[in-house]
Amino acid sequence: MVAEKRTRLSRQARRAQLITLGVQMLATRSLEELSVEDLADGAGVSRGLLFHYFDSKHDFHLAVVSELAKEMLERTAPDLALDPLDALHASLSAFIDFVSENRDGYMSLLRGAASGDPAIRKVLDETRAEMANRTLAQTPVLGIPAGPRTRISVRGWIAFTEEAVINWLSDEELSREELISLVSDALPALLIGAAPE
Amino acid sequence: MVAEKRTRLSRQARRAQLITLGVQMLATRSLEELSVEDLADGAGVSRGLLFHYFDSKHDFHLAVVSELAKEMLERTAPDLALDPLDALHASLSAFIDFVSENRDGYMSLLRGAASGDPAIRKVLDETRAEMANRTLAQTPVLGIPAGPRTRISVRGWIAFTEEAVINWLSDEELSREELISLVSDALPALLIGAAPE
Numbered sequence: 241m242v243a244e245k246r247t248r249l250s251r252q253a254r255r256a257q258l259i260t261l262g263v264q265m266l267a268t269r270s271l272e273e274l275s276v277e278d279l280a281d282g283a284g285v286s287r288g289l290l291f292h293y294f295d296s297k298h299d300f301h302l303a304v305v306s307e308l309a310k311e312m313l314e315r316t317a318p319d320l321a322l323d324p325l326d327a328l329h330a331s332l333s334a335f336i337d338f339v340s341e342n343r344d345g346y347m348s349l350l351r352g353a354a355s356g357d358p359a360i361r362k363v364l365d366e367t368r369a370e371m372a373n374r375t376l377a378q379t380p381v382l383g384i385p386a387g388p389r390t391r392i393s394v395r396g397w398i399a400f401t402e403e404a405v406i407n408w409l410s411d412e413e414l415s416r417e418e419l420i421s422l423v424s425d426a427l428p429a430l431l432i433g434a435a436p437e
Numbered sequence: 438m439v440a441e442k443r444t445r446l447s448r449q450a451r452r453a454q455l456i457t458l459g460v461q462m463l464a465t466r467s468l469e470e471l472s473v474e475d476l477a478d479g480a481g482v483s484r485g486l487l488f489h490y491f492d493s494k495h496d497f498h499l500a501v502v503s504e505l506a507k508e509m510l511e512r513t514a515p516d517l518a519l520d521p522l523d524a525l526h527a528s529l530s531a532f533i534d535f536v537s538e539n540r541d542g543y544m545s546l547l548r549g550a551a552s553g554d555p556a557i558r559k560v561l562d563e564t565r566a567e568m569a570n571r572t573l574a575q576t577p578v579l580g581i582p583a584g585p586r587t588r589i590s591v592r593g594w595i596a597f598t599e600e601a602v603i604n605w606l607s608d609e610e611l612s613r614e615e616l617i618s619l620v621s622d623a624l625p626a627l628l629i630g631a632a633p634e
Contacts, residue, residue, distance in 0.1 A: 351558070352553065353553040353554070353555070354553065355552050355553050356549065356550040356551065356552050356553020356554065357550070357553065358550070361548070388608075388610035388611050389611065389615065389619055391604075391610075392601050392604050392605065392610075392611065392616075392619065393601070393619065393623075395600055395601070395604055396596075396597035396598070396600045396601040396604075396620075396623070397597065398600070399593075399596040399597055399599065399600035400593035400594065400596055400597040400600075400627070401593070402596065403592055403593045403595070403596035403597075404589050404590070404592070404593040407588075407589050407592055407593075408589065411585075413585035413588075413589075414585050414586065414589065418586065419589075422586055422589065422590065423593075426590075426593070426627055429626040429627055429629070430597070430623055430626055430627065432626070
Protein backbone atom coordinates (compact mmCIF):
# COMPACT_ATOMS: atom_id res chain seq x y z
CA MET A 241 0.00 0.00 0.00
CA VAL A 242 2.74 2.45 1.01
CA ALA A 243 4.78 1.62 -2.07
CA GLU A 244 1.76 1.98 -4.28
CA LYS A 245 0.92 5.37 -2.75
CA ARG A 246 4.50 6.60 -3.14
CA THR A 247 4.53 5.55 -6.81
CA ARG A 248 1.27 7.28 -7.45
CA LEU A 249 2.45 10.49 -5.81
CA SER A 250 5.66 10.54 -7.76
CA ARG A 251 3.74 9.92 -10.98
CA GLN A 252 1.61 12.96 -10.15
CA ALA A 253 4.70 15.00 -9.28
CA ARG A 254 6.43 13.98 -12.51
CA ARG A 255 3.32 14.81 -14.50
CA ALA A 256 3.21 18.24 -12.84
CA GLN A 257 6.88 18.85 -13.81
CA LEU A 258 6.10 17.96 -17.42
CA ILE A 259 3.08 20.30 -17.42
CA THR A 260 5.27 23.12 -16.07
CA LEU A 261 7.77 22.47 -18.86
CA GLY A 262 4.93 22.53 -21.40
CA VAL A 263 3.71 25.89 -20.05
CA GLN A 264 7.25 27.29 -20.37
CA MET A 265 7.41 26.11 -23.96
CA LEU A 266 4.26 28.10 -24.79
CA ALA A 267 6.22 31.32 -24.36
CA THR A 268 7.66 30.91 -27.83
CA ARG A 269 5.36 28.53 -29.66
CA SER A 270 1.67 28.03 -30.30
CA LEU A 271 -0.25 25.18 -28.73
CA GLU A 272 -0.35 23.47 -32.16
CA GLU A 273 3.46 23.63 -32.28
CA LEU A 274 3.80 22.12 -28.80
CA SER A 275 4.57 18.55 -29.82
CA VAL A 276 5.05 15.50 -27.66
CA GLU A 277 8.47 15.13 -29.34
CA ASP A 278 9.58 18.59 -28.15
CA LEU A 279 8.37 17.85 -24.65
CA ALA A 280 10.24 14.55 -24.63
CA ASP A 281 13.43 16.28 -25.83
CA GLY A 282 13.04 19.09 -23.28
CA ALA A 283 12.44 16.67 -20.41
CA GLY A 284 15.14 14.22 -21.54
CA VAL A 285 12.76 11.28 -21.62
CA SER A 286 11.48 9.03 -24.39
CA ARG A 287 8.35 9.92 -26.31
CA GLY A 288 6.82 6.60 -25.25
CA LEU A 289 7.35 7.34 -21.54
CA LEU A 290 5.29 10.54 -21.84
CA PHE A 291 2.22 8.42 -22.49
CA HIS A 292 2.70 7.00 -19.00
CA TYR A 293 1.81 10.52 -17.76
CA PHE A 294 -0.68 11.67 -20.39
CA ASP A 295 -3.41 9.64 -22.10
CA SER A 296 -2.92 11.45 -25.40
CA LYS A 297 -1.48 14.58 -26.95
CA HIS A 298 -4.87 16.21 -26.39
CA ASP A 299 -4.75 15.27 -22.68
CA PHE A 300 -1.27 16.84 -22.46
CA HIS A 301 -2.42 20.02 -24.26
CA LEU A 302 -5.49 20.31 -22.06
CA ALA A 303 -3.38 19.91 -18.90
CA VAL A 304 -0.95 22.62 -20.09
CA VAL A 305 -3.79 25.02 -20.96
CA SER A 306 -5.47 24.40 -17.57
CA GLU A 307 -2.19 25.10 -15.77
CA LEU A 308 -1.60 28.26 -17.85
CA ALA A 309 -5.10 29.51 -16.99
CA LYS A 310 -4.59 28.71 -13.28
CA GLU A 311 -1.26 30.59 -13.22
CA MET A 312 -2.85 33.56 -15.00
CA LEU A 313 -5.67 33.72 -12.45
CA GLU A 314 -3.15 33.51 -9.57
CA ARG A 315 -0.94 36.23 -11.02
CA THR A 316 -3.87 38.59 -11.64
CA ALA A 317 -5.80 38.02 -8.38
CA PRO A 318 -7.03 41.43 -7.17
CA ASP A 319 -5.35 42.91 -4.11
CA LEU A 320 -8.37 43.57 -1.92
CA ALA A 321 -6.34 45.87 0.32
CA LEU A 322 -6.14 48.40 -2.53
CA ASP A 323 -8.76 50.89 -3.72
CA PRO A 324 -10.81 49.06 -6.46
CA LEU A 325 -9.43 51.16 -9.34
CA ASP A 326 -5.85 50.70 -8.10
CA ALA A 327 -6.50 46.96 -7.73
CA LEU A 328 -7.86 46.88 -11.30
CA HIS A 329 -4.75 48.67 -12.58
CA ALA A 330 -2.48 46.24 -10.70
CA SER A 331 -4.36 43.17 -11.97
CA LEU A 332 -4.25 44.42 -15.56
CA SER A 333 -0.52 45.16 -15.28
CA ALA A 334 0.00 41.60 -14.08
CA PHE A 335 -2.24 40.26 -16.87
CA ILE A 336 -0.34 42.11 -19.59
CA ASP A 337 3.00 40.96 -18.20
CA PHE A 338 1.72 37.39 -18.03
CA VAL A 339 0.51 37.33 -21.63
CA SER A 340 3.72 39.06 -22.82
CA GLU A 341 5.74 36.26 -21.19
CA ASN A 342 3.47 33.60 -22.74
CA ARG A 343 2.89 35.46 -25.99
CA ASP A 344 2.79 32.76 -28.66
CA GLY A 345 0.84 30.27 -26.57
CA TYR A 346 -1.64 32.91 -25.46
CA MET A 347 -2.29 34.14 -29.01
CA SER A 348 -2.76 30.59 -30.29
CA LEU A 349 -5.25 29.81 -27.51
CA LEU A 350 -7.40 32.84 -28.19
CA ARG A 351 -7.07 33.04 -31.95
CA GLY A 352 -5.70 29.73 -33.21
CA ALA A 353 -7.08 26.29 -34.02
CA ALA A 354 -7.21 25.46 -30.27
CA SER A 355 -9.99 28.03 -29.86
CA GLY A 356 -12.30 25.60 -31.69
CA ASP A 357 -11.57 22.60 -29.41
CA PRO A 358 -14.50 22.05 -27.01
CA ALA A 359 -12.42 20.95 -23.97
CA ILE A 360 -10.01 23.87 -24.38
CA ARG A 361 -12.86 26.31 -24.98
CA LYS A 362 -14.38 25.09 -21.70
CA VAL A 363 -11.19 25.99 -19.79
CA LEU A 364 -11.08 29.40 -21.47
CA ASP A 365 -14.76 30.06 -20.76
CA GLU A 366 -14.37 29.08 -17.09
CA THR A 367 -11.34 31.36 -16.84
CA ARG A 368 -13.27 34.26 -18.37
CA ALA A 369 -16.20 33.57 -16.01
CA GLU A 370 -13.82 33.78 -13.03
CA MET A 371 -12.37 37.06 -14.37
CA ALA A 372 -15.93 38.39 -14.80
CA ASN A 373 -16.93 37.31 -11.27
CA ARG A 374 -13.89 39.00 -9.75
CA THR A 375 -14.70 42.18 -11.62
CA LEU A 376 -18.39 42.04 -10.74
CA ALA A 377 -17.46 41.64 -7.05
CA GLN A 378 -15.90 45.13 -7.23
CA THR A 379 -18.67 46.95 -9.10
CA PRO A 380 -20.91 47.69 -6.05
CA VAL A 381 -17.86 49.35 -4.41
CA LEU A 382 -17.67 51.63 -7.46
CA GLY A 383 -21.35 52.53 -7.05
CA ILE A 384 -22.39 50.49 -10.12
CA PRO A 385 -25.64 48.58 -9.56
CA ALA A 386 -25.71 44.83 -10.23
CA GLY A 387 -27.98 43.65 -13.06
CA PRO A 388 -27.95 42.24 -16.58
CA ARG A 389 -26.51 45.42 -18.19
CA THR A 390 -23.58 45.39 -15.78
CA ARG A 391 -23.02 41.63 -16.21
CA ILE A 392 -23.06 41.86 -20.01
CA SER A 393 -20.83 44.94 -19.94
CA VAL A 394 -18.24 43.21 -17.75
CA ARG A 395 -18.15 40.16 -20.03
CA GLY A 396 -17.90 42.48 -23.02
CA TRP A 397 -15.06 44.38 -21.36
CA ILE A 398 -13.13 41.10 -20.94
CA ALA A 399 -13.54 40.47 -24.69
CA PHE A 400 -12.46 44.10 -25.32
CA THR A 401 -9.36 43.56 -23.17
CA GLU A 402 -8.43 40.29 -24.92
CA GLU A 403 -8.80 41.92 -28.35
CA ALA A 404 -6.81 45.00 -27.29
CA VAL A 405 -4.01 42.82 -25.89
CA ILE A 406 -3.94 40.59 -29.01
CA ASN A 407 -3.66 43.70 -31.22
CA TRP A 408 -0.95 45.14 -28.98
CA LEU A 409 1.04 41.87 -29.00
CA SER A 410 0.90 41.93 -32.82
CA ASP A 411 2.16 45.47 -33.39
CA GLU A 412 3.02 47.12 -30.04
CA GLU A 413 2.17 50.59 -31.31
CA LEU A 414 1.34 51.60 -27.72
CA SER A 415 3.66 51.40 -24.73
CA ARG A 416 2.86 48.90 -21.97
CA GLU A 417 1.61 51.76 -19.76
CA GLU A 418 -0.61 53.17 -22.54
CA LEU A 419 -2.17 49.74 -23.06
CA ILE A 420 -2.79 49.30 -19.31
CA SER A 421 -4.49 52.68 -19.07
CA LEU A 422 -6.52 51.97 -22.24
CA VAL A 423 -8.01 48.75 -20.82
CA SER A 424 -8.37 49.96 -17.23
CA ASP A 425 -10.06 53.26 -18.25
CA ALA A 426 -12.42 51.23 -20.47
CA LEU A 427 -14.09 49.42 -17.56
CA PRO A 428 -15.51 52.43 -15.69
CA ALA A 429 -16.33 54.09 -19.04
CA LEU A 430 -18.40 51.04 -20.06
CA LEU A 431 -20.00 50.56 -16.66
CA ILE A 432 -21.08 54.16 -16.28
CA GLY A 433 -22.64 53.85 -19.72
CA ALA A 434 -24.24 50.58 -18.58
CA ALA A 435 -25.87 51.97 -15.42
CA PRO A 436 -29.63 52.44 -15.87
CA GLU A 437 -30.50 56.12 -16.25
CA MET B 438 -18.46 28.40 -77.03
CA VAL B 439 -21.95 29.78 -76.40
CA ALA B 440 -23.18 26.48 -74.99
CA GLU B 441 -20.13 26.17 -72.78
CA LYS B 442 -20.62 29.71 -71.42
CA ARG B 443 -24.31 29.08 -70.72
CA THR B 444 -23.50 25.86 -68.87
CA ARG B 445 -20.83 27.58 -66.83
CA LEU B 446 -23.15 30.44 -65.90
CA SER B 447 -25.91 28.12 -64.84
CA ARG B 448 -23.46 26.12 -62.73
CA GLN B 449 -22.53 29.38 -60.97
CA ALA B 450 -26.20 30.32 -60.59
CA ARG B 451 -27.04 26.87 -59.21
CA ARG B 452 -24.10 27.05 -56.82
CA ALA B 453 -25.33 30.47 -55.63
CA GLN B 454 -28.82 29.02 -55.00
CA LEU B 455 -27.32 26.21 -52.93
CA ILE B 456 -25.24 28.71 -50.93
CA THR B 457 -28.38 30.77 -50.24
CA LEU B 458 -30.13 27.63 -49.02
CA GLY B 459 -27.14 26.84 -46.79
CA VAL B 460 -27.25 30.35 -45.30
CA GLN B 461 -30.98 29.93 -44.58
CA MET B 462 -30.28 26.62 -42.83
CA LEU B 463 -27.84 28.38 -40.46
CA ALA B 464 -30.78 30.16 -38.82
CA THR B 465 -31.54 27.04 -36.82
CA ARG B 466 -28.37 24.98 -36.81
CA SER B 467 -24.66 25.38 -36.21
CA LEU B 468 -22.15 25.20 -39.05
CA GLU B 469 -21.06 21.77 -37.76
CA GLU B 470 -24.67 20.58 -38.06
CA LEU B 471 -24.97 21.87 -41.63
CA SER B 472 -24.42 18.59 -43.45
CA VAL B 473 -24.18 17.93 -47.15
CA GLU B 474 -27.05 15.44 -46.67
CA ASP B 475 -29.36 18.15 -45.28
CA LEU B 476 -28.44 20.47 -48.13
CA ALA B 477 -29.16 17.72 -50.68
CA ASP B 478 -32.54 17.02 -49.02
CA GLY B 479 -33.41 20.72 -48.89
CA ALA B 480 -32.45 21.30 -52.51
CA GLY B 481 -34.05 18.06 -53.75
CA VAL B 482 -30.86 16.85 -55.40
CA SER B 483 -28.59 13.90 -54.79
CA ARG B 484 -25.67 14.17 -52.40
CA GLY B 485 -23.34 13.20 -55.25
CA LEU B 486 -24.55 16.05 -57.45
CA LEU B 487 -23.60 18.59 -54.78
CA PHE B 488 -19.96 17.74 -55.37
CA HIS B 489 -20.43 19.07 -58.88
CA TYR B 490 -20.88 22.50 -57.24
CA PHE B 491 -18.56 22.23 -54.24
CA ASP B 492 -15.13 20.61 -54.05
CA SER B 493 -15.72 19.37 -50.52
CA LYS B 494 -17.86 19.88 -47.45
CA HIS B 495 -15.27 22.41 -46.27
CA ASP B 496 -15.57 24.31 -49.58
CA PHE B 497 -19.36 24.37 -49.12
CA HIS B 498 -19.07 25.57 -45.50
CA LEU B 499 -16.59 28.26 -46.47
CA ALA B 500 -18.85 29.50 -49.29
CA VAL B 501 -21.82 29.68 -46.90
CA VAL B 502 -19.81 31.56 -44.26
CA SER B 503 -18.50 34.00 -46.88
CA GLU B 504 -22.03 34.65 -48.11
CA LEU B 505 -23.32 35.11 -44.55
CA ALA B 506 -20.54 37.64 -43.84
CA LYS B 507 -21.26 39.48 -47.11
CA GLU B 508 -24.99 39.70 -46.30
CA MET B 509 -24.22 40.92 -42.78
CA LEU B 510 -21.96 43.68 -44.14
CA GLU B 511 -24.63 44.71 -46.68
CA ARG B 512 -27.38 44.79 -44.05
CA THR B 513 -25.30 46.85 -41.62
CA ALA B 514 -23.75 49.33 -44.09
CA PRO B 515 -23.84 52.78 -42.45
CA ASP B 516 -26.32 55.30 -43.85
CA LEU B 517 -23.98 58.21 -44.57
CA ALA B 518 -26.94 60.61 -44.86
CA LEU B 519 -27.53 60.24 -41.10
CA ASP B 520 -25.73 61.88 -38.19
CA PRO B 521 -22.85 59.49 -37.21
CA LEU B 522 -24.42 58.43 -33.90
CA ASP B 523 -27.79 57.82 -35.57
CA ALA B 524 -26.05 55.86 -38.33
CA LEU B 525 -24.28 53.79 -35.64
CA HIS B 526 -27.59 53.08 -33.91
CA ALA B 527 -29.20 52.05 -37.22
CA SER B 528 -26.26 49.78 -38.16
CA LEU B 529 -26.30 48.11 -34.75
CA SER B 530 -30.07 47.58 -34.94
CA ALA B 531 -29.58 45.91 -38.32
CA PHE B 532 -26.69 43.84 -36.94
CA ILE B 533 -28.71 42.58 -33.97
CA ASP B 534 -31.66 41.70 -36.20
CA PHE B 535 -29.33 39.90 -38.60
CA VAL B 536 -27.69 37.78 -35.91
CA SER B 537 -31.10 37.07 -34.30
CA GLU B 538 -32.30 35.71 -37.65
CA ASN B 539 -29.12 33.64 -38.06
CA ARG B 540 -28.75 32.81 -34.38
CA ASP B 541 -27.43 29.25 -34.31
CA GLY B 542 -25.07 29.67 -37.24
CA TYR B 543 -23.74 32.96 -35.89
CA MET B 544 -23.06 31.55 -32.43
CA SER B 545 -21.31 28.49 -33.88
CA LEU B 546 -19.11 30.67 -36.08
CA LEU B 547 -17.96 32.87 -33.24
CA ARG B 548 -17.83 30.32 -30.44
CA GLY B 549 -17.91 26.84 -32.00
CA ALA B 550 -15.40 24.50 -33.59
CA ALA B 551 -15.52 26.56 -36.82
CA SER B 552 -13.78 29.41 -35.01
CA GLY B 553 -10.60 27.31 -35.05
CA ASP B 554 -10.62 26.66 -38.83
CA PRO B 555 -8.01 28.88 -40.54
CA ALA B 556 -10.01 29.59 -43.74
CA ILE B 557 -13.15 30.44 -41.77
CA ARG B 558 -11.17 32.55 -39.29
CA LYS B 559 -9.80 34.49 -42.27
CA VAL B 560 -13.33 35.36 -43.45
CA LEU B 561 -14.30 36.40 -39.91
CA ASP B 562 -11.16 38.50 -39.48
CA GLU B 563 -11.68 40.25 -42.83
CA THR B 564 -15.30 40.94 -41.85
CA ARG B 565 -14.22 42.41 -38.51
CA ALA B 566 -11.57 44.51 -40.29
CA GLU B 567 -14.25 45.93 -42.59
CA MET B 568 -16.48 46.69 -39.58
CA ALA B 569 -13.53 48.42 -37.89
CA ASN B 570 -12.70 50.45 -41.02
CA ARG B 571 -16.29 51.63 -41.35
CA THR B 572 -16.31 52.68 -37.72
CA LEU B 573 -12.92 54.38 -37.96
CA ALA B 574 -14.14 56.34 -41.00
CA GLN B 575 -16.70 58.01 -38.69
CA THR B 576 -14.43 58.80 -35.74
CA PRO B 577 -12.98 62.09 -37.12
CA VAL B 578 -16.59 63.32 -37.56
CA LEU B 579 -17.09 62.66 -33.84
CA GLY B 580 -13.97 64.69 -33.02
CA ILE B 581 -11.95 61.59 -32.07
CA PRO B 582 -8.37 61.78 -33.35
CA ALA B 583 -7.00 58.89 -35.44
CA GLY B 584 -4.14 56.92 -33.92
CA PRO B 585 -3.23 53.57 -32.38
CA ARG B 586 -5.39 54.09 -29.24
CA THR B 587 -8.45 54.78 -31.37
CA ARG B 588 -7.71 51.85 -33.71
CA ILE B 589 -7.25 49.40 -30.82
CA SER B 590 -10.35 50.75 -29.06
CA VAL B 591 -12.51 50.29 -32.16
CA ARG B 592 -11.31 46.71 -32.64
CA GLY B 593 -11.88 46.08 -28.93
CA TRP B 594 -15.37 47.56 -29.20
CA ILE B 595 -16.20 45.10 -31.99
CA ALA B 596 -15.12 42.24 -29.68
CA PHE B 597 -17.21 43.85 -26.88
CA THR B 598 -20.22 43.96 -29.22
CA GLU B 599 -19.82 40.33 -30.33
CA GLU B 600 -19.54 39.17 -26.71
CA ALA B 601 -22.54 41.27 -25.61
CA VAL B 602 -24.65 39.91 -28.49
CA ILE B 603 -23.59 36.29 -27.79
CA ASN B 604 -24.56 36.72 -24.11
CA TRP B 605 -27.85 38.32 -25.10
CA LEU B 606 -28.67 35.54 -27.58
CA SER B 607 -28.04 33.01 -24.79
CA ASP B 608 -30.29 34.53 -22.14
CA GLU B 609 -32.07 37.63 -23.53
CA GLU B 610 -32.21 39.30 -20.12
CA LEU B 611 -32.24 42.69 -21.86
CA SER B 612 -34.74 43.87 -24.45
CA ARG B 613 -33.55 44.38 -28.03
CA GLU B 614 -33.59 48.17 -27.47
CA GLU B 615 -31.58 47.90 -24.23
CA LEU B 616 -28.96 45.78 -26.00
CA ILE B 617 -28.73 48.26 -28.91
CA SER B 618 -28.25 51.18 -26.53
CA LEU B 619 -25.70 49.20 -24.50
CA VAL B 620 -23.46 48.55 -27.51
CA SER B 621 -23.98 51.91 -29.22
CA ASP B 622 -23.32 53.89 -26.00
CA ALA B 623 -20.16 51.81 -25.48
CA LEU B 624 -18.39 53.15 -28.59
CA PRO B 625 -18.27 56.86 -27.68
CA ALA B 626 -17.59 55.90 -24.02
CA LEU B 627 -14.54 53.87 -25.11
CA LEU B 628 -13.32 56.40 -27.67
CA ILE B 629 -13.52 59.37 -25.33
CA GLY B 630 -11.53 57.29 -22.85
CA ALA B 631 -9.11 56.43 -25.68
CA ALA B 632 -8.47 60.02 -26.79
CA PRO B 633 -5.04 61.28 -25.64
CA GLU B 634 -5.44 63.69 -22.71
